Every structure is written in C-alpha cells, then in structure tokens.
Amino acid sequence: MIQVQELTKNYGAKTVVDHASFTVQPGIVTGFLGPNGAGKSTTMRMIVGLANPTRGQVLVNGKNFKSSTHPLTEVGTLLEAKSVHKSLTPRSHLRAMAATAGLGKSRVDEVLELTGLGPVQRKKVGGFSLGMGQRLGIATALLGDPQVLILDEPVNGLDPEGVAWIRNLARQQAAAGKTVFISSHLMSEMAQTADHLIVIGKGRIMADAPISEFIDNGLAQTVVRARDIELLMNALAAEGVQLRRLDATTLEVTGPESEDIGRRALEAGIVLSELRPLQRTLEDAYMELTRDAIEYRSQVSNDNPAGK
Amino acid sequence: MSTELAAPAAPRTGGKVTLGGVLRSEMIRFFSLNSTRILILVSMVVYIGIAAVGVWGVGSFLQSAPDAGQIPGTESMGTADFTVETMASGLMFSQLILGVLGVLLFSGEFTTGSAVSTFLASPQRLRVLAAKIIVITGLSAVVQLVSTLAAYLVCRPLAExxxxxxxxGGEAFQRVLWYGALAVVMASLLGLALGLLLRNSAGGITSLVAVFFVLPLIAQILMAVTDWFKDYARFMPDQLGLGLALPLSYPSTLESWQQLAGVAGWVLLPLLLAGILLKSRDIK
Known part of the structure; x- marks a missing residue:
C-alpha cells in the first residue's frame, strides 16, 4: 500500500505537485493518469525517496522508503529515464543490483528470461532501443519480486506484444495481492489495465475513483434534430434537463435518456429528424477533467491561417 | 517474452541491503566498465614508464658526466634517495589519473542516470557514499603499491x-611506497567528492586539475605579493602528498604530522560537504 499525504513539491517558484493526497491499495491495478508535465513522475520519485517533498509525506507499506531495510523486495520501480550505465550489459547491471540486496544470480537469470532479454544479456545497454531499455527497466523492477510495483509509463516504446505483456504482468501481480501503481498519459491504455484511476493535472489530484465511475458518472447526452426546435425545447424543459442550441434545428440535451426525449416529442407531436445518444468514452471523461490542466498544449489554432 | 510470471523457485530470504552488498555491487560495476580498467592500466604504464626513462636518463647522465655531483644544484644526484625519487617522478600523474577515476566513479552515476538504480537499491544514500569511498581507497592504494613495486622491478637492473x-628496504623507498599510495588515495577521494558535488564528468575532472595545477599557481602568485599567504600555500594539495613521498624533490617546511593533517583536510572536508549535499539534493 502507498499512502500519499498532502504531498507538495516546489522547484523554485513552480509548484509541480500540489497537496496531493491519495492511497494506492494492494490487490488492484491503480492507474496514475495525467497529461505530460502534470507531476506524475515527480510524485513517483518522491514515493521512492529520490526527490525530497517540499511538504507532506509518503508511506510505503506504512513506512518511509528511505529507511527501508529491504528496498528491492519492498518496491520495484521503473522510472521514465533510462537508469542504467550505458557501458554496462543488462547482466552486469542486474547482477550489481542483485548484489546490493544479497539476491542470488539465479534471480538475475529469471528476470532476464522473463523480460525476454536473455539473447542480449551481454550486449551494452548504450546500444539498446527504447523498447529494450524499457524491458531492462522492468527486469530491474521485478528483480526483488517486490510487494509494490511502481511503473512510470511502462509501455513507452514497447511493441504491441510488449504492451500486452505489461498489461498481463500488472494484472497478475495485482491478483497475487501486490500493490501495482502505473502511470500513463493515455486513457486508452489505462482503460484496459487499471481497476482504479487517480487523475492528476497541474500537480493537483483531480479524480480518484474506480474506473467504472469514470464511464458512468456522466449524465446521458443526446443530440436531437427537429424543425420545430422551439416547441421541442418547451416540451423537454424540466428540472435536471440542460438544453443547448447547436444550430437552428439541432439541440444537445443533457440529463434524460434518449428514449424519454423521443416519448416527450411524440406526446407533443413533434417530428424528430435525428435522435442520437452521445457515447461518453473514458477518453472524453479524461479530456473534460484535464482540459484546464494541460501544461503543454499543442498550438494548432484556426486563427493562424497560413501556418508559420 | 514469456507471458507467465515465473514464481520464485523457493521463498527468497535475501533482500536485506547491507554495506557489504553495496560494496559487492560497486565492485561488479567497477570491473564491468572499460573506462575503469583503462584508467588503471594507463596509470600503471605511465608511472612505470616515467620511472624507467628517469632512472635510465639519470644513470646515463652521471656516466657521461662523472663530476656532476660537484656542480651546484646537482649535489644530491647519484645518492640513493635521489635514485628512488627519480623512479617515483610519475607520482603526480598517478594522482591525476586515479583522481579522474574517483571523479568518474560518482559523476558517471549522474551523467548516465544510473544513480536512480543505485539509490533505489540502497535508499540510504550515505551507505552508497561509504561503499564508494572504500572501493576507490582500496583500489587506488593497491594500484599505486603495485605500480611502485613494478617500477622497482623494472628500474633495479637499469640502476645496477x-x-x-x-x-x-631503504627509508626513501618505503616513503615512496606508502606515502605515494597515500598521495594517490588523497587525489582519488578528492576526485570522488568533486564528482559527487558537480555530478558531471567534465566539470569534475576540470576542477580536479584546477585544484592540483591552477590553485598552486595562484598560490605562487599570492605568495610572491603577500606575506601572510605563505603559511597557507604550504598546504596546497599538490605539495602535501608529494612532499611526504618525495621530500628531496618537494621540500616542505611542514612537519610530517602537519602534512598528514593537510592531506586529511583535503580529503575529509570535500567529502563531508559532498555527503551533506548528497542527503539533501534530489537524485535525477
């Protein structure tokens, strides 16, 4: 279990993580979702003691990781940056890591096998592709067969088979009762892996809920088209119903199910030329949540005609 | 890639991080890197090479000019102490090369990002520093002792x-052997501290060279124009270690214990500062 309490990190005047509080439970996969620069990596670095919090504290299995006597068996960590000396081979890197914690060579062979790095175990890490580096990072994280797995953007650079493998791995680890905390900036990825989602934007926790709530909590939305739009608006007006004119004949209705809308139109004798329920996807929910919290927004705007 | 998660064959008892474990880890990485092996080799070759050329040069000079000892400034030539110190002329280069090794031992962690792995495996940061201090002290001492003894073996027939x-067994040789190793250990520990403070290989090496070459130069100038600085100038790092090992070539007005205290200061203060900052700064 990871308990984050009022965690804050300032770099100079900039607040990267802002009073973040959440708990990552064992036995499930918890996704940590946010746009680039939202503070995901910084939060993870603070959890494992690489960055010192400006305020607040983090407990991993009830204690500060910095005082851990069994760090590698307690927490397995993969951070975004390649964290291996590039002149080392995967084998010597893992053997050095294992030696620190008194783990045997046999475990090194196991994780090399497990991550598919067996054939390149004596090649220098400097020549590795992003995907290979990522596999080595995962091998390092799994080395101590840890109780808590913290993976920062683990699918970066992996091929589809690798992505599926990570998903599988996360599920299995969680099923075995481990705490699994995975960050991503892609909702689609999290939707397939996580049971619980923590959404961060501009350093603040914006949502912390089971993944099912992200899909269900939005109200039904329907697009309705009718010639007698004014009449239709009168017929639909009720408490809990939001109406928005999209154009002369189109209306966006938030609140009632589309079947209700159809029935009321029938009762009022209005002919509908379109009745279309809007699918609210996880992606929409995520975009909505983080719309105002995107640090690096792409600059593609209409008022910049010729492009530059 | 196997999709099955290999269950641990047997319940693992390991996992406890100890200083011994961190030491083993440092040794594995140290000897897996080409750069360290090359630096050690270069240090030995340079030291032994300079020793052989030096002894041969002095020998042939004395042979061609038998009255050399009478010329002012050459009185000590031909004495046993002079021969030993000639053999040890490369000591400053050993200091520099193994000092660079000290810099790289820590700066490499930060330039390659492997510091992240290192401090995840041992979150107690000072334990990592302690392990690196032990590794670099042991290695640079052993390398220098071996270099000196190898230089002896090469120079002995030349001298004869x-x-x-x-x-x-002579006093001069014992000085060169043990104080020479101390001088090299001082440089490598100073390098280690600089590598950790600056977290950058080029910067660390440059500042090491500055401490050994530029600082003494500034000291010389200050000595020439001011009086009060003379006392401090004797404590320049280049003078201390070499003064202990090679008193004939680097005469010092300091007592041995003062020189030793100076060496300790140049090692302990930078390491102390580096240790304090290691604890408080973030690992990137």
Missing part, C-alpha cells in the same frame, strides 16, 4: 647497470 643504488 649504472652502479646506482635502488634499495627496496
């Missing part, structure tokens, strides 16, 4: 050829 004495 020119009827010069090179005595393994």
């Amino acid at each position: 050829n020119y009827s010069l004495t090179l005595d393994l």
